[in-house]
Amino acid sequence: MTGVVLPRQNIDRIRAGLSRMCVGVGAWLWGQHARFVLWLPVLLAAGMALYFTLSWEPSIIWAWGAATVVAGCVTARLVWGTGLPVRIGCGVLGAFAAGVLVAWVQAHHMPPFPDLPRRAVHLTGRVLDADAQVLRDGTPSWRVRLADVRFLDGINTGMPPLRRVLVLRLRPDDVCVPAPGDTLLARVMLSPPAFPALPGGYDAQRRAWFDGRAGNARALDDVTCRHGHAPSGLSARIASLRQTMAVRIRAALPGVRGDIAATVLAGADGAIAPGVRDAFADAGLAHLLAVAGLHLAIVMGLVMVGVRMGLALSERAALFWPCRQIAAVCALLAGGGYVIITGAHLPAQRSLFMAGLAVVALMVGRRVVSMRALAVAMTALLCLNAENVAELPLQMSAAAVMALIAGFDALRPYLSAWEHDVAWWRRIGGRLAHPLLASVLAGSACIPVGMAHFGTVQPWFVLANLLAVPLMSVWIMPWGLLSFVLMPPGWEKLALVPMGWGIGLVAWLARQVACLPVARIGVPAIGNGGLALFFAGLCWLCLWGGRGRLLGAVPVALALLSPWWGAQPVVMVSSDARMAGVVSGHVLLTGPGGHPDPFILREWQRVTGLEASVLPDDAGQGPLSCRDGTCRVRERDGDILLLLSARGPGRRSCRDARMVVNLSGQGGCPGVMVIGRFDMWRNGAYALYPDRAGGIRALSDRQERGARPWVMRPGGVGVPDLPMAQAE
Known part of the structure; x- marks a missing residue:
């Protein structure tokens, strides 16, 4: 068979077309060159996330390799940095390798887990x-x-x-x-x-x-x-001051109002009753109970307004002093003190870092809030603690702030036109649109993160935030700041009592919204892959320029639909072999016994998005049947036997069995795969999934996490706490 030879003219046309396409792509990318720096924290986070998802631990040789890649990319960028392929290639590869390296160094810098005694x-x-x-x-x-x-x-x-x-x-x-x-x-x-x-x-x-x-x-x-x-030490003195403040706040405001005030003003962690916290979460107001960017912005805004108004009372200061800059520095100092007093949690640190960049920008006449400031803040936080890339606070903060900045940048011309319109109703609508847009943008960006970490969606979050956030800004936090001033002479109750009135109103609002229909919808949790897909789409929507940014909506939509595409577990077993769960229809059934472990149950419900009930003692012939401590889960290509008692399965029970999960000890079916107590002790929790071929796939925690520095040996055994050997 002879090959087909293209004419010379066709070859030239193909080359010309490819050349024009390369020129067009190059021009398109050069149009985004000012935004390349915004992708630095994204690539760092991607490298760190890759390190934490590995099922094996890279050796020091891999770490040296990553360091070599980073050094090579920096060198190439300095020597041949004018070309677009060099800039993009070195930036992507170097930042990604740096993320892996930072995570590896921080993981191996920590001391090992000790071997704790197993007795009183x-x-x-x-x-x-x-x-x-x-x-x-x-x-x-x-x-x-x-x-x-x-x-x-x-x-x-x-x-x-x-x-x-x-x-x-x-x-x-x-x-x-x-x-x-x-x-x-x-x-x-x-x-x-x-x-x-x-x-x-x-x-x-x-x-x-x-x-x-x-x-x-x-x-x-x-x-x-x-x-x-x-x-x-300074940290101990600050902790003692926080505890004293929390006690005095609760003495002035007993009950739930005092607990919320102590949380907001002194960072008292866990002081709020679980029922109250659940009501705030179902109403979409959980962020009001966590000291973060909202509280810091209110504190700094109030201090800045107060200082500037005070300076304006002096004619000399108003005419000759840089009042705006002085007020901004005072607000930053007050914000730093507030963050320290409340425990310096991660969201507050991120907000304070961005506030510091905003003050610096104000001092030098640059734009106060921008994506560059967010990129610098996120890069610093990731380098300080790489593990936060997998935690809820950093993900929520990044998604919300990114959506707020990008959303208001895109809508600023329309909002400005309405605010300066001749019609009075448009001017009022333009000003009222700011809090509405802030709630919609930040809340919508946090929905997929909440689905991943909690397995829930709160549809009424916009309504609750429109009423609660202004009340927090104009009433609760101003009285809280005044209580700081009145605390040294012991007069804090004068400010805390009015603050408690506002807190009581917000708590009432949270309860009312939480009682609305479908206030809390349970959904299957978004997996790690879906969460990564969502952040990739969100970053493209917010960080890319031009109309091409709209392509980021595709991965966001795919991430939201991903929980319903992946396979759900049909049987789950805890690592201590004391609890099993079976997905039967639209219910998660647990056993043995009617008092499941609350932590394990919440985690299983988060993943499946199902309501929980108890395994029946005697059920009929359906997809799930239980009798005499043995439950049979019927699948297309074989059944799963779940042994909850010590009797063991009979010969009749072993018929059509493809897998046996034994929580009681010894026993099983001849020729059938058995997952027993020793397997759970050695490999951790198990989850059984139906595979595409109609069989059953068993996945253990040891397979998923592998051998990592933080993965403890079977039974939770650590390193013995022994003294150093005597030197000869």
């Missing part, structure tokens, strides 16, 4: 901070972070102190009021960071690894507090 043990430790908590049943309790923890029993006597922090929960009836700097002596039960409730679920061990936590402790008796030592 006496310990002593120094209090870093203490927060008053409200448990699920409504009882108050203290949660304390302990440093320099030493165990006082048996083989642990004389061992060096833990290099990680231990979180201790006191008994509800304990009379001890711990304060930063105190020394606690307690008898406790210890538990390492929890394994994921299912493969691909929330990884509490990774969060604890980067937070520096060793695990959790529960006091068995009343603890002994040794007071009298003044807090040493």
Whole structure:
């Protein structure tokens, strides 16, 4: 068979067409060259996300390779930096490799998890901070972070102190009021960071690894507090001040209003009752209970207005002083103090960093709020703590602020035209459109993130925010700032009582909106791939220029639909083999027993988006049948046997069985794959999925996470806390 030879003219036409296409693409990309720097945090985050999704740990050789790639890209950019392919190629590859390298370095910089005793043990430790908590049943309790923890029993006597922090929960009836700097002596039960409730679920061990936590402790008796030592160090003094402020706020405002005020003004974590927090979440007002950009903007805006009005009272200052710049610096200092007092959480840090850039821009006459400021802030936060790329606060903050800046940039000409229109109703509409657009843009951008982390959607968030956010801005936070001024002489109640009136109104609004029909819709959670697809589309919509940015709506829509495209698990088993879940129709059935673990149940409901019930003791012949402690889940190419009791399956039960999940111990069916207690102890939680061929695919947590620094060995075993060997 002879080949076909194209005429010379056709070859020249093809070459000319390709050349014109390359020129057009090059011109299109050169039109975006001013926006290339905005993609730096996106590529850094992509590299960090890749590192955390690996199922194996890169060795130091891979780290050196990533460092070499970064150095090579920087060198090539400096030497041959004028060409478009070099600029784009080196920027993309170098930033991506830098993200992987930063995440690897931070992960290997942390100390290993210690091997905690599995029995009741006496310990002593120094209090870093203490927060008053409200448990699920409504009882108050203290949660304390302990440093320099030493165990006082048996083989642990004389061992060096833990290099990680231990979180201790006191008994509800304990009379001890711990304060930063105190020394606690307690008898406790210890538990390492929890394994994921299912493969691909929330990884509490990774969060604890980067937070520096060793695990959790529960006091068995009343603890002994040794007071009298003044807090040493700036962080301890700030923690003591926060605790004192929270106590005085609750004394002036008892009940729910005081808890919310202490959260907003002193950063009291976990002080709000779960029922109240759930009502705020269902109404789309959960951001009001977390100190973030909204609160910081209100504080800085009020201080800036107050300082500028005060300077305007002086004729000399108004004529000769840079009043605007002075007011901006004072507002930034006040905002920094507010962030420190409230605990310096990640969203507040991000907002303060952007506020600092805005003040610098104002000082030099540049645009105050821009995508460049957001890019610089996100780059700094990612480099300080790479693990936050997988956490809710950073994702929510990035999505909301990016949508706000891009949305108002696109709509600014229309809003400005309405605000300066001759018709009065258009001028009023233009000003009223700002809070409405802010709620719609920020809330809509956060919907997919909420679907990924909570498995819920709150359709009424716009209505609730339109009423609650102005009330927070013009009434609640101004009285809260005034309470700071009145606290030294002890007159804070004069400001906290009016603040409580506004808080009560917002709490009432949250309850009313949460009671509306479909206020909270449970949906299957968006997976990691869908979340990455959403952020890719959102970044394209917000960071790209021209009409081509509208193409970003396609991956956003695909990400929103992704939970219904992927396969859902039909059977889930916890890592401790004490709880199993079966998806039957539109209900998640759990067992054995009627009291499932609340954390595991919430995680399973988040992934499936289903209401929960209890496995029946005796069910008929349907997709799910249970009898005598054995449940049969019928699938197209074989059944799944779920053994909940110690009896074991009979010969009749093994008929048509393709897989056996045994929670009770020994036993199974001849020639059938068995997942037993030892498999769960060794491999963690399991999830069974139907595959495309009609069979059953079993996925374990160990397969999903692999061998990573933060993945604990079977049973939660860590590194023994032994002293260093004596030098010869």
